[in-house]
Amino acid sequence: MLDRIKAAISRRSGLRPTETDAYRLVNGAGDGLDGLVIDDFAGRWLISSKEGEDFPQLAPELGYRALYAKTLSRDERSSPTHLGGEKVAARFPVQEQRLFYWIDFQSGYSQGLFLDQRLNRQKLRELCPGRTVLNTFAYTCSFGVAAVSAGARAVNLDLSRNYLEWGQENYRLNGLEPEKSDFIYGDVFDWLGRFAKRGRRFDTVILDPPTFSRSRTSGVFRAEKDYGALLECALRVIEPDGIVLCCLNAHHVSANEFRYMLKDSLPPAVDLRQMPMPADFPGSDYLKSFWAHL
Ligand SMILES: C[S@@+](CC[C@H](N)C(=O)[O-])C[C@H]1O[C@@H](n2cnc3c(N)ncnc32)[C@H](O)[C@@H]1O
Structure with missing residues (x-):
């Protein structure tokens, strides 16, 4: 699984628009990783995984400063939980094509930017x-x-x-x-x-x-x-x-x-x-x- 995650991340390097640090790194089955999604919000990575699945163990060397996770579930809509790296205690800005948006990992199920x-x-x-x-x-x-x-x-x-x-x-x-x-x-x-x-x-x-x-x-x-x-x-x-x-x-x-x-x-x-x-x-x-x- 780790090899497929690394491959998905490396495929993104040529795709990311300039002046953009909010990006999807792993997109489930489209990257050969059914049920697993990883979004990068300016170095704070958010793993979303199907209910009942374990979150992958990822080392900071992959490129994150903070690692959080949430379960994709119809009923449970709680905020992401901390898995590794720094704790994200406050909202922080991300950039998308020269525009900035506040992201919040404590705000519940949606983090502020689709x-x-x-x-x-x-x-x-x-x-x-x-x-x-x-x-x-x-x-x-x-x-x-x-x-x-x-x-x-x-x-x-x-x-x-x-x-x-x-x-x-x-x-x-x-x-x-x-x-x-x-x-x-x-x-x-x-x-x-x-x-x-x-x-x-x-x-x-x-x-x-x-x-x-x-x-x-x-x-x-x-x-x-x-x-x-x-x-x-x-x-x-x-x-x-x-x-x-x-x-x-x-x-x-x-x-x-x-x-x-x-x-x-x-x-x-x-x-x-x-x-x-x-x-x-x-x-x-x-x-x-x-x-x-x-
Ligand atoms: C999927 S989000 C929209 C995402 C947004 N277009 C974006 O790209 O950031 C749905 C939003 O619709 C709002 N909403 C749901 N029902 C609504 C209604 N009947 N009238 C106004 N807003 C509503 C919710 O509060 C929520 O903020």
């Missing part, structure tokens, strides 16, 4: 200068940071005040003024309705919902079933020549099925361009991303 969205953040930076961006399901506002750093105006919307505060900290970390963006605490369906009623329009809307969510205002959302309804609400707040990023995180829905799901809700002439997953996620296609150009 590495699999790197290419979409990069694409947004190319597409959005001078545009308005509505970042729904904003989490720690990494899409908002990417948009504003590229010269866009952004509205970040999420059902968690903590994540929105984390998002504001991410802005400050990059020298961006959170006061110049909106951080709206609330339900996406509710706010898309409010924006539509007020005639508020955006040039770009980011849709990257969780697979399942429950809100007091709009009830239960199941991405596979309700994506069309979500997209239709988003289309009511988009400028006529706008762009919608549609992401779906689902293993058992194929990219084609998702494409047809989107086509059902989009006007006929819309140009749908698929974004692949980053090269450090070989063999994975669970994240389906389409940029819909109206």
Whole structure:
């Protein structure tokens, strides 16, 4: 197993974008290591492993300063535990293509940045200068940071005040003024309705919902079933020549099925361009991303 881990790590050396220290080092079956994932957050490595599997013993000589682990489990959603190297007691910044994000190993199951969205953040930076961006399901506002750093105006919307505060900290970390963006605490369906009623329009809307969510205002959302309804609400707040990023995180829905799901809700002439997953996620296609150009 150690040889395969070393081989996966060495394959990454040519793939890592410049000025990026947050990267996937081992991607399960795609690296011949089914069930094992290792992410590098600026030298703090996080091993994720299937329930019931032992974590591999890794020596610091492999290149980490801290080694943590968590179990990939439906029920257990706890913070990573310390396995070796330094203890990470406080949040720390990572860099991705000249932008910085706070990572927290004490914050529970998610550490603050979804590495699999790197290419979409990069694409947004190319597409959005001078545009308005509505970042729904904003989490720690990494899409908002990417948009504003590229010269866009952004509205970040999420059902968690903590994540929105984390998002504001991410802005400050990059020298961006959170006061110049909106951080709206609330339900996406509710706010898309409010924006539509007020005639508020955006040039770009980011849709990257969780697979399942429950809100007091709009009830239960199941991405596979309700994506069309979500997209239709988003289309009511988009400028006529706008762009919608549609992401779906689902293993058992194929990219084609998702494409047809989107086509059902989009006007006929819309140009749908698929974004692949980053090269450090070989063999994975669970994240389906389409940029819909109206
Ligand atoms: C998968 S994360 C989104 C990741 C984010 N797009 C990114 O790339 O960093 C899901 C987020 O959606 C938020 N959320 C879940 N249901 C919601 C709802 N009904 N309205 C607003 N936000 C919601 C959660 O609080 C969480 O921050």
